[in-house]
Amino acid sequence: MGLLDLFRANEKKSASVAKERLQLIVAHRRAGNMQAPVFLPKLQEDLLQVIRKYVQVSDDAVKIDVERDGDMDVLELNIVVPDNRD
Amino acid sequence: MAKIIVVTSGKGGVGKTTTSASFACGLAQRGHKTVVIDFDVGLRNLDLIMGCERRVVYDFVNVIHGEANLRQALIKDKRFDNLYILAASQTRDKDALTQDGVGKVLEELSKEFDFIICDSPAGIEKGAMLAMHFADEALVVTNPEVSSVRDSDRVLGILQSKTKLAMEGKGVKEHLVLTRYSPQRVAQGEMLSVDDVQEILAVELLGVIPESQSVLNSSNAGLPVIAEPSADAGQAYSDVVDRFLGEDKPMRFLSAEKKGLLGRFFGS
Numbered sequence: 403m404g405l406l407d408l409f410r411a412n413e414k415k416s417a418s419v420a421k422e423r424l425q426l427i428v429a430h431r432r433a434g435n436m437q438a439p440v441f442l443p444k445l446q447e448d449l450l451q452v453i454r455k456y457v458q459v460s461d462d463a464v465k466i467d468v469e470r471d472g473d474m475d476v477l478e479l480n481i482v483v484p485d486n487r488d
Numbered sequence: 489m490a491k492i493i494v495v496t497s498g499k500g501g502v503g504k505t506t507t508s509a510s511f512a513c514g515l516a517q518r519g520h521k522t523v524v525i526d527f528d529v530g531l532r533n534l535d536l537i538m539g540c541e542r543r544v545v546y547d548f549v550n551v552i553h554g555e556a557n558l559r560q561a562l563i564k565d566k567r568f569d570n571l572y573i574l575a576a577s578q579t580r581d582k583d584a585l586t587q588d589g590v591g592k593v594l595e596e597l598s599k600e601f602d603f604i605i606c607d608s609p610a611g612i613e614k615g616a617m618l619a620m621h622f623a624d625e626a627l628v629v630t631n632p633e634v635s636s637v638r639d640s641d642r643v644l645g646i647l648q649s650k651t652k653l654a655m656e657g658k659g660v661k662e663h664l665v666l667t668r669y670s671p672q673r674v675a676q677g678e679m680l681s682v683d684d685v686q687e688i689l690a691v692e693l694l695g696v697i698p699e700s701q702s703v704l705n706s707s708n709a710g711l712p713v714i715a716e717p718s719a720d721a722g723q724a725y726s727d728v729v730d731r732f733l734g735e736d737k738p739m740r741f742l743s744a745e746k747k748g749l750l751g752r753f754f755g756s
Contacts, residue, residue, distance in 0.1 A: 415676075415677025415678065416677065416678055417674070417677050417678055417679055417680050417681065417684065418677065420633075420634050420680055420684075421680060421684045421687075421688065423634065424634055424637050424638060424641075424680075424688045425687075425688055427638055427641070428637075428638070428641045428688055428689070431638075431641055431642065431645065432641075432645070
């Protein structure tokens with residue numbers, strides 16, 4: 403390390419900048435490229451039908467997401483039920 | 489049944505052909521009957537790296553199109569027993585390869601060989617896709633450099649979704665081969681370290697090949713660098729082959745000290 407580098411000790415090394423940038427890109431690619439199962443829209447539709455037997459919900463009440471967690475694909479299901487306590 | 493291994497990277501110039509040649513040569517040196525196939529139709533170079541460019545009469549495309557049989561097109565290496573080369577066509581384009589055609593040739597080769605090494609072209613076009621398609625395992629060749637790492641990630645995505653095994657619900661076994669590694673630059677914080685790359689790509693590391701003069705020297709001579717026991721890159725490739733075959737070899741050429749010593753003698 404040269405003398406000049408001592409003054410730049412606080413400056414981030416280029417390799418760590420590269421690493422951060424790549425980690426973002428890769429995480430994004432892995433999330434985006436993830437093959438959402440083809441049955442997802444159909445599943446969403448069916449769930450909506452079933453729920454509507456019991457509660458009246460809007461078309462966007464059922465949200466499905468697939469996330470990767472290590473070696474596992476996690477199917478995340480969010481159902482918004484209207485607040486009918488009034 | 490042969491094991492089919494694709495050597496791929498996405499990005500060009502990272503060392504796919506160098507790796508294919510040395511890996512195939514190393515397997516053959518250890519007694520496994522091995523064939524290495526150049527999938528880079530139109531831009532063949534494997535024959536040059538293997539030093540058999542003047543012996544190419546028929547090529548992979550000729551075999552696919554039934555213009556020659558495998559026996560005529562396979563070039564037996566003169567220096568290493570068990571090693572055969574199937575050259576790419578220099579005059580056709582990548583559309584000359586068909587999935588059926590490639591599949592049939594690989595099936596026929598499977599009967600005779602222990603290992604089939606598919607040297608992929610750069611990119612993710614047809615030639616590259618076909619080189620990957622039938623693979624059981626993949627060597628993903630990566631430089632510690634942003635564009636190469638990103639392309640490798642892209643290729644890993646394809647291996648996990650578009651290959652034959654992936655579509656059958658099984659996986660292609662992936663290995664990372666990090667090439668052109670410079671421990672000094674890593675120590676100075678100017679180059680992604682092997683741990684960085686492994687963390688980003690999350691693939692099992694098969695080996696690290698140091699940046700080395702010997703790679704250019706051996707490609708000049710048409711001799712796979714693994715056949716140069718005195719070359720650091722040659723030794724690193726030797727370790728790669730041993731590890732691939734299940735031997736437990738510690739990683740070498742990772743620290744600046746060792747290279748620094750060489751550097752002091754040779755001024756590299």
